[in-house]
Amino acid sequence: MQTIFLRLKYDGSHYRGWQRQNSSPTIQGVLEKALTKLLKQEITIDGSGRTDAGVHALDQCVTFKAHLIMPVENLKFALNKILPIDIYVNEVQIVPNDFHARYSAVGKTYAYKVYTDYERNPFLDRYHFHFPHKLDSESMKSAMAHFIGTYDYRTYMASGSSTKNTTRTIYRFDLDETDESYVFTITGNGFLYNMVRIIVGTVLHVGVGKIAPDQILDIIESKDRNRAKFTPPGNGLYLKNVYYDAQTLNEFVSEMMK
Amino acid sequence: MQTIFLRLKYDGSHYRGWQRQNSSPTIQGVLEKALTKLLKQEITIDGSGRTDAGVHALDQCVTFKAHLIMPVENLKFALNKILPIDIYVNEVQIVPNDFHARYSAVGKTYAYKVYTDYERNPFLDRYHFHFPHKLDSESMKSAMAHFIGTYDYRTYMASGSSTKNTTRTIYRFDLDETDESYVFTITGNGFLYNMVRIIVGTVLHVGVGKIAPDQILDIIESKDRNRAKFTPPGNGLYLKNVYYDAQTLNEFVSEMMK
Numbered sequence: 001m002q003t004i005f006l007r008l009k010y011d012g013s014h015y016r017g018w019q020r021q022n023s024s025p026t027i028q029g030v031l032e033k034a035l036t037k038l039l040k041q042e043i044t045i046d047g048s049g050r051t052d053a054g055v056h057a058l059d060q061c062v063t064f065k066a067h068l069i070m071p072v073e074n075l076k077f078a079l080n081k082i083l084p085i086d087i088y089v090n091e092v093q094i095v096p097n098d099f100h101a102r103y104s105a106v107g108k109t110y111a112y113k114v115y116t117d118y119e120r121n122p123f124l125d126r127y128h129f130h131f132p133h134k135l136d137s138e139s140m141k142s143a144m145a146h147f148i149g150t151y152d153y154r155t156y157m158a159s160g161s162s163t164k165n166t167t168r169t170i171y172r173f174d175l176d177e178t179d180e181s182y183v184f185t186i187t188g189n190g191f192l193y194n195m196v197r198i199i200v201g202t203v204l205h206v207g208v209g210k211i212a213p214d215q216i217l218d219i220i221e222s223k224d225r226n227r228a229k230f231t232p233p234g235n236g237l238y239l240k241n242v243y244y245d246a247q248t249l250n251e252f253v254s255e256m257m258k
Numbered sequence: 259m260q261t262i263f264l265r266l267k268y269d270g271s272h273y274r275g276w277q278r279q280n281s282s283p284t285i286q287g288v289l290e291k292a293l294t295k296l297l298k299q300e301i302t303i304d305g306s307g308r309t310d311a312g313v314h315a316l317d318q319c320v321t322f323k324a325h326l327i328m329p330v331e332n333l334k335f336a337l338n339k340i341l342p343i344d345i346y347v348n349e350v351q352i353v354p355n356d357f358h359a360r361y362s363a364v365g366k367t368y369a370y371k372v373y374t375d376y377e378r379n380p381f382l383d384r385y386h387f388h389f390p391h392k393l394d395s396e397s398m399k400s401a402m403a404h405f406i407g408t409y410d411y412r413t414y415m416a417s418g419s420s421t422k423n424t425t426r427t428i429y430r431f432d433l434d435e436t437d438e439s440y441v442f443t444i445t446g447n448g449f450l451y452n453m454v455r456i457i458v459g460t461v462l463h464v465g466v467g468k469i470a471p472d473q474i475l476d477i478i479e480s481k482d483r484n485r486a487k488f489t490p491p492g493n494g495l496y497l498k499n500v501y502y503d504a505q506t507l508n509e510f511v512s513e514m515m516k
Contacts, residue, residue, distance in 0.1 A: 011380045056381070086380045122269045122344045127381070
């Protein structure tokens with residue numbers, strides 16, 4: 001048995017998220033079916049994390065165990081030949097047996113895209129949250145700075161999650177504005193369920209003036225889910241990077257200081 | 259009866275083109291159904307032109323006759339409420355009775371998008387033609403200049419078309435390069451069936467060195483369909499503008515001179 005590692009991109013628009021389901025197409029379901037067919041053995045994969053319905057990935061990572069019956073380069077080619085148009089595997093390699101897509105990860109970057117035009121745009125809707133309000137970038141940026149650091153992020157976890165340890169570290173949180181959208185990019189050692197979306201929801205409420213930037217620490221420390229109730233939809237969210245190597249992560253984070 | 263004019267955008271990915279069909283979803287079919295429902299009368303619409311399966315529109319124009327049973331502003335709102343996520347109406351207005359989306363048009367602009375990365379990108383595939391080859395922009399630009407003018411464009415019409423008058427004027431043809439793609443933008447008084455795609459096919463063949471720029475006139479004048487056989491797919495094509503007013507068209511064309 002060998003341990004195989006995949007990096008892949010997907011447009012999540014037409015999937016009920018990552019996790020295998022019997023009734024609806026999911027990314028895990030489609031990948032396992034393709035791998036099982038190509039490798040002629042039952043394959044079960046582990047992703048670096050689950051993505052919800054409509055959420056996209058620019059760099060999702062996967063590991064699985066298999067008897068590799070073809071050269072690893074051929075597996076990449078064969079997979080891309082049978083995968084649907086909205087999933088593409090960029091890398092396939094053999095990794096040490098103790099490597100695990102989820103447990104070996106030391107950090108992750110997510111992006112969240114928002115457009116604020118008054119009119120809906122059918123070319124942006126599947127890939128952005130449509131939030132037709134004027135946003136104040138300066139106050140959003142000062143709010144974002146308050147999220148950097150190590151906190152108990154219980155306020156920023158979807159209700160009903162059972163995770164015990166809710167302390168997470170956020171290393172970096174950037175805002176880029178383009179002609180058509182606002183792009184929030186956040187890097188941390190890990191994220192609770194819905195944490196990125198709820199954080200962006202709070203920042204958008206700062207952007208429209210509903211919350212002041214200096215209330216952020218208070219909201220985090222309140223550990224009161226009712227103080228951060230706005231969860232923007234999945235279609236604006238992208239899993240952008242998974243880090244397995246502390247040095248690469250540090251280099252990315254320290255770029256910020258320049 | 260009044261004549262109503264609509265401007266709309268659509269992501270054509272999930273449609274079998276413009277023209278109404280019984281078996282598959284089309285843009286015309288979806289719009290007529292929505293209008294018939296809202297206006298409580300059988301509505302038949304005319305588009306400025308038909309788009310093929312997978313082709314997009316940034317600015318398609320439509321006219322139809324109806325007894326308007328609600329204010330025109332409400333019709334825009336009501337339509338957008340029931341149309342699917344990939345179609346959006348930007349403008350609804352009452353126009354003179356002799357105005358016709360197709361016959362009143364004096365020119366059109368189309369865009370065609372191509373990306374050339376070696377690896378497929380699931381976020382670009384529905385909106386670009388994936389042509390993984392190195393392109394020479396300078397030779398493409400000099401080829402493109404040869405298309406400007408009035409010619410019998412029979413070579414650049416899909417085989418089997420029955421159009422009699424195959425003379426068309428191209429006013430302007432631009433190439434823009436972005437980080438991720440090449441965007442061809444072409445404006446003319448009208449286009450034959452598949453003409454934009456076949457012209458872009460020839461230009462891409464120039465870009466990879468299969469055809470020299472100074473062969474273009476020869477190919478157009480040959481009136482030999484076999485000399486321009488490459489028709490890139492519909493998913494890279496966008497109907498970008500329809501002009502109803504010669505002055506607006508002239509202003510756009512003469513910008514080129516600056």
